[in-house]
Amino acid sequence: MAKRGRAAGRNTGTSSPGVVEVPKGTRPDGPVAGVYYIDTGDCELIPDQDNSTGWLLRINGVMSSHIDLVDPLFLDFEYMRWIAALVESRWPPADRPKLRALHLGGGACSLARYFHAAYPDARQVVVELDGKLAEYVRGWFDLPKAPLLRLRVGEAREVTESLTPQTRDLVIRDVFAGAVTPRPLTTKEFTEQAKRVLAPGGVYLVNSGDAPALTNAREDASTIAAAFEHTVIIADPAMLKGRRYGNMIIAGSDLPFADDPGLARRLLGGAVPAQIWDDARVRAFAAGAAVRHDPASPSTAPAPEAGLPPSSTVP
Numbered sequence: 001m002a003k004r005g006r007a008a009g010r011n012t013g014t015s016s017p018g019v020v021e022v023p024k025g026t027r028p029d030g031p032v033a034g035v036y037y038i039d040t041g042d043c044e045l046i047p048d049q050d051n052s053t054g055w056l057l058r059i060n061g062v063m064s065s066h067i068d069l070v071d072p073l074f075l076d077f078e079y080m081r082w083i084a085a086l087v088e089s090r091w092p093p094a095d096r097p098k099l100r101a102l103h104l105g106g107g108a109c110s111l112a113r114y115f116h117a118a119y120p121d122a123r124q125v126v127v128e129l130d131g132k133l134a135e136y137v138r139g140w141f142d143l144p145k146a147p148l149l150r151l152r153v154g155e156a157r158e159v160t161e162s163l164t165p166q167t168r169d170l171v172i173r174d175v176f177a178g179a180v181t182p183r184p185l186t187t188k189e190f191t192e193q194a195k196r197v198l199a200p201g202g203v204y205l206v207n208s209g210d211a212p213a214l215t216n217a218r219e220d221a222s223t224i225a226a227a228f229e230h231t232v233i234i235a236d237p238a239m240l241k242g243r244r245y246g247n248m249i250i251a252g253s254d255l256p257f258a259d260d261p262g263l264a265r266r267l268l269g270g271a272v273p274a275q276i277w278d279d280a281r282v283r284a285f286a287a288g289a290a291v292r293h294d295p296a297s298p299s300t301a302p303a304p305e306a307g308l309p310p311s312s313t314v315p
Contacts, residue, residue, distance in 0.1 A: 003273055019035045019038070021244070022036065030139070031045055031069075031141070033047055036132075038130050039056075039132045039133070041060040043057060051068060051076075054066060055108075057169045061178075062179060064107045067141050072117040073117050075111075075114055082249045084248065085267055086234060086251060087170060088098075088201060089257075092115070097122075099170060100124075102124075102163070102168045103124065104156040105127070108140075109126055109143055109149070112124050116148060116149060124150070125151045127152050128144055129154070134151045138246045139258050157190055160190070165197060165198070166199045168198055168202060169198070169200065169201050171202070174207040183292070186292050187292045188292060191224060202256045205230065205249050206249070207249060209222075209247050213241040218249050219289045220248075221286035223291050225283055227252060230255060231252050231282040232251050233248055233281070234274050236272050240275065250282070259278075
């Protein structure tokens with residue numbers, strides 16, 4: 001299953017370029033179409049045939065990111081536009097807030113580039129597991145330099161758990177291994193860690209990919225609703241009705257999300273019109289779905305029932 005969709009009618013690229021050899025210890029000077037070996041496998045850089053300044057990044061066979069080299073405010077992936085719309089509703093760019101953002105999952109840093117353009121005073125950290133990919137992205141694309149944008153190589157949960165409490169306004173979880181988010185990044189225990197690093201009024205926001213059954217999205221919603229007092233979901237109607245595979249944006253906060261007519265209009269006006277569900281609808285959607293938890297450690301696992309061997313114990 002594809003990890004991320006693109007706007008209807010867009011050409012996702014069908015070229016099959018050869019492997020690009022980058023000398024060890026060097027960084028590419030701008031994007032060159034081809035397949036590149038990275039620490040976790042390979043990635044493919046593809047020119048956007050509909051946009052002379054656009055590039056697509058496919059990681060281990062899954063379409064991951066789009067970058068417009070000239071216009072960082074152009075987001076080709078619809079779910080990223082929804083994220084940007086929600087963030088700008090909470091923090092209007094005209095107010096020039098010094099937004100502190102943590103991006104879990106790097107890809108081509110499309111959203112980080114966007115927020116740098118929208119919020120010039122922002123301080124952002126992008127956590128990317130694949131160190132080689134991070135090097136390539138720095139070389140391919142015109143990314144802001146530190147301290148405006150830092151690329152930190154590491155595992156997203158470990159990095160999040162290492163951060164000082166209340167030091168971020170925004171945490172975005174957009175981490176995939178293939179078409180799924182690693183389970184350790186989806187549990188209530190991890191969600192509480194993300195909540196811990198948020199300042200009052202901060203927002204935790206996830207990209208939840210799912211099939212029509214919506215099992216994953218319901219469990220994501222249930223887990224986030226268990227950790228945060230206020231939630232919203234953004235998705236297109238077909239996705240919300242379980243008619244296709246796609247993406248939902250699920251967000252949680254300790255403060256209510258504003259009833260913003262401008263946000264609703266912006267979501268409806270996109271290439272893929274979307275709806276926003278308030279907290280009551282999110283909790284109704286999640287009703288009965290499991291709240292995910294970390295596996296029990298041996299010291300906390302329940303004892304076997306009488307008459308059953310230890311191997312029959314269900315954690």
